[in-house]
Amino acid sequence: MRDSIDFGIDLGTTNSAIAVVHDGEAQVIKNNDGWEYTPSAVWIPREGVTNVGRSARDRLHREMDNVHAEFKQEMGLEGAVRTFRKSGISLTPPQLSAEVLKSLRADAASRFGEPPRAAVITVPAAFRLHENNATSLAAELAGFGACPLVQEPTAAAFAYGFQNESADACWMVFDFGGGTFDAAVVSTHDGELRVLDHEGDPHLGGKLIDWAIVERVLAPAVAREFGLTDFTRDNPAWRLNFYRLKWAAEEAKISLSRNEKAVLYAEIDLGDGDTETFEYTLHRDEADRVAEPYYLRAINLCRAALSKANLHTGDIDRLLLVGGATLAPGLRERLADPVAGMGIELDHIQDPTTVVARGAAVFASTVPLAMPKVRPAAGEFSADLRYPLKTSLLTASVVGRVESAPPQDMTRFAIQLDNPDGMPPFRSAKVPLDAQGNFLVDVKLAEKTASTFTLLLVNDSGGTEKITPRSVKITHWPQEPGGQVLTNSIGLAEADRKFAPILRKGSRLPAKERATFYTTAALHRTDTTTFIKIPIVEGEQPVADRNLQVGLIEIWPKDVRIDLPQGSEVEVTIEVDESRRVTVVADVPLVDEQFEAEIDLTNVRARDTDDLERELTEVRRRIDELRDSAGRTGFRPALDKLDQIDGEQRVVLAETAVRAARSDAGSAAAADQRLRELQAELDGVEADVELPALREELDALIKRCRQLVDRLGNADDRTEFDEIARRASLARTADEIEAVLERAADLQTMLMKREGTFDIGLFFYFKENQHRMTSPARARALIGEGDRAIATEDFDALIGINQQLRQLWPADLQEPSAGVSSQRNGRGW
Known part of the structure; x- marks a missing residue:
């Protein structure tokens, strides 16, 4: 009987695979077709008949209304459904994913005689909470029990590190899959394999290259050859033709990983009832030119991951290639180039199409399988045990509690662990049980193998009693998985639209953190229209609404016993467990009340096309204006950032996703994310463009502060001013300058109040x-x-007048419902 999960599943956009750790080796389980992977496609020709895998994929370009694939991109999107026309059945992305998981589970059952009760399932590192939640739902629908999730690049690193003897190494995982890309920096140190940092894009994968070949190469050729007008992907009249071209492009791209050119064929419906065969010879360099912006985007994400980990390419020992797209020779040549790529030694000893599944199985072999608690039969004993299934150490602790039926005096017994077949043989001392039956025994392990210890319950007469379980198995391996990490920061949207992260990306799970904020407006029990709103946000962008809102806390007047003045403390605690379940609680000490956030991960919708097109127009406008502004100021860092956006063709990729969004919810999600990221980067460019003006503002404020300090300041004021001046001289970025501006403004306000001019x-x-x-x-x-009052120098009256004017200040400028700020007095006052 298994005591660990052992099975790992790579639930991919294009293909999926299942692997198992068996007899100390990570093995891929083949399906009925003899393949090590199963295409992530579902075909339902009629009610009651569901086909998954190769048979479904082969039907995709012939029966597109009855076959669906690439639904991973829509995981977690409310309202996303795929309909099978002949059967009339509609399934959500989690339900479609569950069909793929059922097929993989059946393959495992065919090999081992019974289906696995659980499996570790991989997700892209860039997946957000709602996408992870949808993956867990798919596992549940497939009949699995609790299934831990592990990030795809982490799983790949486990596969490479499994039984690897490198004592101290640093790797980068380059995971370019069918629909997603992840870059992860991984270290092996002191027997632990852990992720240092990662970057990723859940909408960057091989399928985008396929579609780019179709839209930029094949579709124009078809239109020319057959005289077809308006032959575009978003025209419903040509939908079947485009799916056939996509199929042909994918097959040709795979062929180009081995050959310099590939001849592709596609049947084209001319719209008048006639069909013609389209033939095209696609050359490798032509496909590489089309793929160039996608390669560049992936490489820049790798560089960003290195930068965040404070590392350089010279610090990385190997670049681990993962995902089918990495089979392209053009990409490998680019990655090996120290200027155009990464210049890191490429490691492709593992099969890039199945390495993630094998790594997931490696991790699964360290996760205990949930077992029902064994109750002892009459006259027998049972033990509830805790111990590591795998460890990089040569000693391990076994902790347990022994129970008997009927209950006995446990101090009469002792536990002993025996491994006579060990190298060398091992037998522990007899460890007496305490009155509750508890014990702790340290055991020695044999290197790089499994050690099985017989559990001996010794009575006070020296005899042994029957106990369940009978044995304990612990495996020694050189690199122990370091556990799960949080892939995106979680925090609050403050009243001034800034994002305040509480749990940061990279935190080891489970994780729990608390931070204190302050209300930006008073909450009066008599005012039923005003409330405190605390949005819970996931992401990395400094502007909150560039991230994704995943929850909300609302505090209404009816919820509190007394009025809350402006500046009241709110302590916010965020907790994430190993399954990425999120709990957020806001504690208001003044009223001794707690408020829990409503975390609804099933209510994330794709934005409508009109909204996406409006934002795309806004992005184009901002880029043009910022390029003009940066050109006038000659500020090179801003121009460099705009050049990088152009070089990666980020706007072109966003435009492509917006066009595809008219018929594809997954593309709508991709377009939304690309536009959010572009807006966030343009925020940074805008800050750079404004840098000279910010510097002038800071210089002027410091000059005023110096005059006030010289006239009114004491020794403490002069010390504070000197520190502000020092920080101003060191400030280089807009954020650094704004931080000094804020501190200088506080000093000016204090001195003006002292003078009476505030x-x-x-x-x-x-x-x-x-x-x-x-x-x-x-x-x-x-x-x-x-x-x-000013004319008569009645400054006491002026204070009261200002207070009344403040009450007339509009809510949209100092929003009473915006909730909280990290500053006691909020922003703006």
């Missing part, structure tokens, strides 16, 4: 913006009172 400045700010007030008439009256 309220005058605040009053004039309100006066200049009185047209924005919620009640202009009331604002005009208060402005008149303020002018009179």
Whole structure:
């Protein structure tokens, strides 16, 4: 009987595979076709008949209304369904994925006589919470029990590191799959294999290269040869033709991994009832030119992962190639180039199409299989045991608790672990049980093999009792998997739209962190329209709405016993377990109440095409304006970033995804992410363009602070000013300058209050913006009172007038429902 999960599944966009650790070796399980992988395609010709794999894939370009593939890109999207026309059946992406998993599970059952109860399933490192959640749902629908998820590049590293004796090495995993790309920096140190950092794109894969070949090479050739007008992918009239061309492009691309050219054929429906055979000779260099922006994007993500890990290419021993796309000679040549690529030694000793499944199985062999608790039969004993299934150490601890039926005095017994076949043989000392039956025994392991220890329960007469289980097996291996990490940061969207991460990307799971925030507006129990809103956000971008909102906490007046003043503390705790289940709790100490976030991972929808096209237009406009601004200022870093966006053809890729979104929810999700990323990068360019103006603003503020300190400051003020001036001299980025600006503004405000001029400045700010007030008439009256107070030097009255003007400040500028800020006084005041 297995005591570990042992089975690993690579649930891929194009192909899927299942592997198992058996007799100390990670082995891929072949399907009924004798293949080591199963195409991720489902064909339902009629109700009650479901075909998965090769037979489905071969039908895709002939019966596209009854066959579906590449649904992984739509995992976790609400409303995404695929309909099988003949049967009338509609399935969601998790349900389609479950059919693939059922097929793999049946292959394992065919080999071992029974289906596995659980498996470790891989997901792209760039998958977000809702996509991981959908994968877990697919496993449940397929009949598996609890299935741990592991990132694809991590699994690949496990396969390479399995029984690898390198004591101290650093690798990079280059995982270019059918629909996703991941780059991970992995280290093996002190017997532990762990991921240092990663970058990825869940919408960058080989299928995009296939479609690019179709749209940029084959479709124009078809249109010319047969005189077809409006022959584009988004034209429903030509949908079947484009699927046939996609099939032909994929087959030709695979052939080009071995040959310099490939002849492809596709049957083209001319729209008038006639069909013609289209023939085209695709050359390897032609396909490489089309694939160039995708290769460049992947390489730049590798460089970003290295940079975040504070490493250089010279620090990496090997580049581990994973995924079918890495079989392309053009990509391998590019990666080996130290200038155009990575210049790291390529390692392709593992089959890139099945390495992820084998690595998942390696990890699965370290995960205990959930077992029902054994109750002892009458007159017998049972032990509840905890011990590592795999370890890089040569000693291990076995912890347990012994129970008997009926209960007995456990202090009469001792535990002994015996391995007479070990190299060398081992027998532990007799360890007495405590009154509750607890014990801890240390055992010695044989190197690079499994050690099986017989569990001996010795009574006070020296005899042994019958106990279940009878034995313990622990395997020594050189590189022990370092566990799961969080792949995207999780935190809050603050009132000023900034993202405040609480649990950061790379945190070892399970993980739990707490941070303190402050309300940006008062919450009055008599005001039923105002509430505190705390959005929970997942991502890495500094602007919150460039990330993905996954949850929300709302605190309404009816939820609190007393009024909450502005600046009230809110302690937010985020916890993520090993299965990536997220819990978020906000604690408000003033009212001693807790509020739990509603985390709804089933309500993520693809944006509609009109919205995507509007944002694409906005991106184009921003790029043009920023290039003009950067050109006028001559600020080279901003121009370099814009050149990189152009070089990767990021806007072209976004345009392609937006066009495809008209008929494909997965492409809509890809377009949404690409546009969010572009907007975030343009935010950075905009900050760079504004850098000279920010520097001027900082210099002017420091000058004013110096004058105030010279006139009003004490020793502490001078120390603070000197520190601000020092930080200003070192600040280089917009964020660094803004941080110093904020600190200098605080010093200026404090000194102006001491001088009595702060309220005058605040009053004039309100006066200049009185047209924005919620009640202009009331604002005009208060402005008149303020002018009179200044004329008569009645500054106490001016303070009260400012307080009343603040109450007229519109909600959209100081939003009372925006929730919290990391600063006690919020942003803007």
